[in-house]
Amino acid sequence: MTQNVTDAKRQAIRDQFPSLAGDVVYLENAGGSQAPRSVIDGVTRYMRENYVQLGAGYALSQKCTQIVDEAHAFVAQLMNAGDGHVALGSSTTALLTMLSDCYRPLIKPGDEIIVAESGHEANVGPWKKLQAAGAELKWWRVDPQTSASPIEGLAELLNPKTRLLAFPHVSNLLGDIEDVAQITRMAHAVGAKVVVDGVAYAPHRAIDVSGWNVDWYAYSTYKVYGPHMAALYGSREAFSELSGPNHFFIPEDEIPYKFELGGPSHEGCAGILGLAEYLAFLADVDDPATLDRAGIESAFDLMTQCELPLQARLVSYLEDLPRVRIIGPHEDDASRVGTISFVHETQSSREVTEGVDKSNIAIRYGHMYAYHLCEVMGLEPEDGVVRVSLVHYNTMDEIDRLIEVFDALL
Numbered sequence: 001m002t003q004n005v006t007d008a009k010r011q012a013i014r015d016q017f018p019s020l021a022g023d024v025v026y027l028e029n030a031g032g033s034q035a036p037r038s039v040i041d042g043v044t045r046y047m048r049e050n051y052v053q054l055g056a057g058y059a060l061s062q063k064c065t066q067i068v069d070e071a072h073a074f075v076a077q078l079m080n081a082g083d084g085h086v087a088l089g090s091s092t093t094a095l096l097t098m099l100s101d102c103y104r105p106l107i108k109p110g111d112e113i114i115v116a117e118s119g120h121e122a123n124v125g126p127w128k129k130l131q132a133a134g135a136e137l138k139w140w141r142v143d144p145q146t147s148a149s150p151i152e153g154l155a156e157l158l159n160p161k162t163r164l165l166a167f168p169h170v171s172n173l174l175g176d177i178e179d180v181a182q183i184t185r186m187a188h189a190v191g192a193k194v195v196v197d198g199v200a201y202a203p204h205r206a207i208d209v210s211g212w213n214v215d216w217y218a219y220s221t222y223k224v225y226g227p228h229m230a231a232l233y234g235s236r237e238a239f240s241e242l243s244g245p246n247h248f249f250i251p252e253d254e255i256p257y258k259f260e261l262g263g264p265s266h267e268g269c270a271g272i273l274g275l276a277e278y279l280a281f282l283a284d285v286d287d288p289a290t291l292d293r294a295g296i297e298s299a300f301d302l303m304t305q306c307e308l309p310l311q312a313r314l315v316s317y318l319e320d321l322p323r324v325r326i327i328g329p330h331e332d333d334a335s336r337v338g339t340i341s342f343v344h345e346t347q348s349s350r351e352v353t354e355g356v357d358k359s360n361i362a363i364r365y366g367h368m369y370a371y372h373l374c375e376v377m378g379l380e381p382e383d384g385v386v387r388v389s390l391v392h393y394n395t396m397d398e399i400d401r402l403i404e405v406f407d408a409l410l
């Protein structure tokens with residue numbers, strides 16, 4: 001972390017987001033983030049000037065082909081994909097379901113798949129389905145006392161029969177950051193591949209799939225200040241094992257297209273490209289075309305610097321409330337992200353959230369699709385938790401406004 005964030009920079013960040021100009025306090029960012037001007041402009045410019053299909057010879061079509069190619073290259077750079085591939089799709093759920101379908105023919109009876117109990121259903125359900133092909137499913141357990149997923153529990157499960165290990169980089173309910181590189185080393189030591197759900201991590205820190213040496217890594221672009229799409233990184237070796245689901249006449253080695261059923265949203269790709277401009281602005285890089293890995297890391301460092309004081313204020317406030325139990329780590333430092341969940345001793349999560357809704361502050365309650373996790377934590381999933389999720393463009397004033405409402409409610 002190298003940068004201090006000035007008030008002027010914070011205001012300049014805020015000014016990039018037209019949807020935040022009104023009175024609403026938006027603290028439901030783990031559900032989906034807001035988009036900066038450059039992303040919105042990318043989508044609208046495309047639809048105004050270039051709304052054609054790719055792959056033909058006329059100039060507009062060639063431009064469309066170029067935009068879609070460049071979006072893949074930009075996301076690959078964002079993920080530090082090295083010589084791996086990035087497939088784009090409509091959602092992480094869709095991409096991981098497609099991935100599980102691709103693994104189905106490779107599964108033999110007796111193969112084992114380990115799935116983290118802390119996972120979002122997008123990285124749980126698709127792997128459960130492989131039981132029908134003979135796979136044995138094993139759970140990487142959560143400790144209900146601490147909400148952590150002890151690494152010793154995983155070590156006991158891994159063995160040469162393990163084919164896949166599916167887990168979240170960050171739980172979208174707990175906010176803790178797992179050590180992906182270490183977990184991946186453990187899986188690789190027994191010959192297993194990892195499928196990492198990076199959705200709740202990607203809005204907060206720079207992705208580094210090459211550094212972590214993961215096999216598969218997915219995130220949703222609509223939670224990282226972009227349009228409603230998602231990306232799936234796979235190493236060259238991981239992709240080479242699989243047969244892609246796209247049409248029969250598309251060659252097997254046409255990756256990622258073989259894994260992009262129907263192709264990605266073109267206007268979405270144009271929007272994704274707009275994110276380069278926003279990251280360049282964060283990193284004080286004058287020309288977005290020159291944004292490199294260092295610039296991307298610098299942009300995400302700045303986001304972290306913006307978030308840390310906000311999450312520290314909220315965590316310490318909630319910790320001091322006698323009838324509130326934080327679900328997740330109690331740390332307020334960079335070992336977590338600003339996704340903070342809690343339950344109240346006497347009020348349901350629904351009651352608390354409905355109380356907050358009236359103040360034009362956007363938060364959420366429920367299981368957040370981390371259904372198994374809620375059950376393990378002894379929570380009734382439909383009521384689940386109250387979740388406040390902040391990102392770098394939120395302000396201390398907004399946290400204070402929420403705390404004022406909590407003061408009256410809790």
Ligand SMILES: Cc1ncc(COP(=O)(O)O)c(C=O)c1O
Nearest residue numbers: 091092093120122172199200220
């Ligand atoms: C941690 C996590 N994984 C996966 C998903 C699913 O993403 P998508 O909506 O792109 O399918 C979400 C969405 O909330 C999430 O928070």
